[in-house]
Amino acid sequence: MSRAKFVPFFVLSCVAFVYVHCAISAENAVKINSCVQCHSKLPASSFYGVKSHGWIGSIHQRKGIKCNDCHGGNPGAAGEKEAHTGVLGSSDPHSTVYFKNIPATCGKCHGAEYYKFKQSVHYQMLESTGRGPECVTCHGSMVTKVLTPDEMSGVCARCHNARMGILPNVPRKAKQVLLLLRESKALLAADKQLHPAPRSARTAQILNGAEVDLHDAKLDWHKFDLDSISNYLLKFYDTTEKLPPAPAGH
Ligand code: HEC
Ligand code: HEC
Ligand code: HEC
Ligand code: HEC
Ligand code: HEC
Structure with a gap:
């Protein structure tokens, strides 16, 4: 491709995928990540689109942590099927993002938080009954936030309330x-x-x-x-x- 043709294409694609594509172009021009490339084109109105677009602007995007770092798969493959090798939906108990497996997935990189979490009663609850707050409860699926004080007390009040009688304060x-x-x-x-x-x-x-x-x-x-x-x-x-x-x- 000649330079004259390349520049308008580059500008256009930046407009199309705004944040994701430009960040990739600047930061990772050599290794294109097919997960980001393809998912950034999924319509925002679809379930999968909404889920994947949440990553954009998150701390992980800014620090170069990609989809495959949490979901697995092959980011070097262009085709959907090949790229998805090993990628499982969140309802599959073998998935890295099945709710019980999320703390270990995050814990690969956030060992200190994972270590503390494993000492809690809530971790044992998650393991045994499948109930209880885990990383995504407080940080969001794509780690775009920390709960506000009001939201936090709301999450705790799901179980800690007068009706259930578990430490209601x-x-x-x-x-x-x-x-x-x-x-x-x-x-x-x-x-x-x-x-x-x-x-x-x-x-x-x-x-x-x-x-x-x-x-x-x-x-x-x-x-x-x-x-x-x-x-x-x-x-x-x-x-x-x-x-x-x-x-x-x-
Ligand atoms: C060529 C396009 C394409 C590529 C490349 C691609 N995906 Fe997807 N992905 C999709 C589409 C479309 C869906 C919607 C579900 C479907 O049709 O299978 C999807 C669904 C998913 C899901 C939900 C799966 C489920 O069963 O609920 C995850 C997670 C996911 N992709 C992650 C990734 C990761 C991680 C990569 C890179 C390793 C990747 N995708 C690469 C197009 C792609
Ligand atoms: C920091 C880890 C992390 C990163 C990075 C990440 N995800 Fe996720 N993703 C998750 C977790 C955890 C869930 C499940 C959240 C839940 O249960 O609400 C999830 C859910 C999803 C889902 C819905 C799947 C389903 O079956 O419910 C899709 C689609 C998805 N992510 C795509 C992507 C794409 C595409 C990227 C990159 C642009 C990406 N994710 C980056 C952690 C991550
Ligand atoms: C592949 C490694 C990796 C994985 C997996 C990962 N993270 Fe991160 N995370 C990072 C890096 C790197 C940073 C940026 C840290 C920094 O700059 O201090 C970060 C930042 C964060 C921050 C913000 C810290 C701050 O300084 O503001 C939170 C919260 C966070 N991650 C939670 C999670 C959660 C929850 C998961 C699982 C859904 C997860 N991370 C999965 C590498 C990872
Ligand atoms: C009960 C809610 C809650 C749960 C569950 C939770 N976190 Fe956090 N997390 C917080 C709060 C609150 C902070 C501090 C946020 C701030 O700086 O304002 C935080 C901060 C962090 C940070 C940044 C630490 C720093 O020094 O800046 C990381 C990384 C993190 N959490 C990872 C995780 C991981 C991994 C899990 C799951 C094992 C998890 N969190 C579960 C509430 C939670
Ligand atoms: C799904 C239900 C559930 C949710 C949500 C929940 N808890 Fe708990 N929590 C429990 C149960 C059950 C116990 C054990 C009570 C006992 O041992 O008598 C417990 C115990 C505790 C304890 C006692 C200390 C300990 O480790 O034994 C504290 C503190 C606590 N929870 C704080 C919180 C906070 C803060 C939140 C909100 C971020 C929260 N919990 C959300 C169910 C829950």
Whole structure:
């Protein structure tokens, strides 16, 4: 193909598949991924279209994690049948995305969260009764979100309510703890702005410590240990208390 012909084609295809195709062209010009290529053309009105388009704009798309990383298959094959070798629908118990298998699929890359999750009562429930929240419940199928505090308490209230009598105060507490986590993240961002780089070694060390506390709090969400999350967040506040006053001009 001559260069003159190639350029208009490239521009057109970028318009057609906007995000996906352009990201692929820029990032992965050598290795075209057939899953993304073909699925980006499926109509948004179809079930499969809706499901696959959810990936667009997600953290995974931005970090180069493709369909096959979660679904398997052969992204080097152009034909649907060949590409789908090993790809199974979510209702098949052998599928990587069958609800009971999702934590292990995500856990390939997110070992720390998976490890915590396996320590929870809810993991045992998922294994035994097939009920209970798992990764997709809180992050969405294509990991495009984290639940808001209200949504989170709604999910917990499916079982933790007065009628069922299982720890009915959990939803309220979950909401409070998630609000606190959000607040803490905002505080850390503000502290970083108040102490712009270059920072003194002491300030850098404190901010680093606060980051670690926050990380530990996030991690313990995966064990559903609301008390432990609160404790890490209290530790976070203690750590940031040690920050020196903001430098002049801020
Ligand atoms: C040439 C087009 C094409 C390619 C390439 C392709 N798919 Fe598909 N895929 C489809 C269509 C069309 C469907 C809708 C269901 C059907 O008709 O089989 C589908 C369905 C699916 C489903 C749902 C399966 C089910 O049974 O519910 C998954 C998951 C999936 N594709 C993932 C992938 C992955 C991962 C790749 C790359 C390894 C890929 N697809 C490559 C066209 C394609
Ligand atoms: C981070 C992992 C991950 C990535 C990346 C990912 N998916 Fe999925 N996908 C899932 C999970 C988990 C489900 C099942 C979610 C559920 O049960 O709601 C799913 C469901 C689907 C379904 C519906 C299948 C069914 O049988 O219900 C299709 C179609 C699909 N994905 C296609 C794609 C395509 C195409 C891409 C790439 C553009 C992609 N997925 C990227 C994790 C992923
Ligand atoms: C093939 C590896 C891989 C798989 C499988 C995978 N992820 Fe990821 N995920 C990543 C990478 C890489 C990032 C970006 C991390 C970063 O930049 O710190 C990420 C980011 C995330 C984030 C956001 C983290 C942040 O810093 O904001 C969440 C939440 C997440 N993944 C959840 C999931 C869930 C849920 C699944 C299963 C449905 C899954 N991931 C499957 C590799 C993977
Ligand atoms: C009860 C809801 C819930 C479930 C279930 C859940 N998560 Fe999370 N996850 C969260 C919350 C809340 C955060 C923190 C989000 C934030 O930063 O605001 C988070 C953050 C993450 C992050 C980013 C961590 C970081 O340091 O930025 C990853 C990765 C992740 N989850 C993966 C998973 C995986 C894998 C599973 C399944 C094994 C899972 N999550 C199940 C609620 C959940
Ligand atoms: C499908 C039902 C179900 C959902 C949804 C659910 N739980 Fe649970 N949860 C249970 C059951 C059952 C127990 C065990 C109660 C017992 O041992 O008496 C439990 C126990 C707990 C415990 C006690 C600590 C432990 O590990 O023993 C906490 C905390 C908890 N859940 C938090 C949550 C949070 C937070 C949510 C929402 C993100 C949630 N749960 C969603 C059913 C559920």
